[in-house]
Amino acid sequence: MEQIKPMTEETVRRMLEEAGARVVSRGGRTENYGAPREFTFEVKGAFANGLMLHVVARQFNYREAWEEQGRVNDLVDVSLLRDGRFSTLPKGYNYFQGRDSEEGLDEAALSALIACVRDLNPKIFLLQKLTGDL
Secondary structure, three states: OOOOOOOOHHHHHHHHHHOOOEEEEEEOOOOOOOOOOOOOEEEEEEOOOOEEEEEEEOOOEEOOOOOOOOEEOOOEEEEEEEOOEEOOOOOOOOOOOOOOEEEEEOHHHHHHHHHHHHOOOOHHHHHHHHHOOO
16 A cells, blocks of 8 residues: 655745745644644745745645544645736646636645745746736
């Protein structure tokens, strides 16, 4: 069976900080069963190029029948914000094409997405707007 690599508020925060983003985060779900199940944590990272990623882990995934060792967050949802509003990426990128959120990303996909957004030159938005591609 494939070993699941869980993501936590701290690991996602560290991934964004190592990529050079200014980061804020908060946890939502506690270990108590009476707590709301809306989300377990959310992390926002703002990059120097003006783009921001909003990463949300909605709920624990239950991998074992009796929930003993299987409660993990191995998938997250990510939204892209530009100038304080939801945004898509210009054409030619693997993510955010025609939508402003990516759902169900594992750690490897999240890492690739962070690198893509971090390295994006914001002038490409203006260029593609002028050419009618955006």
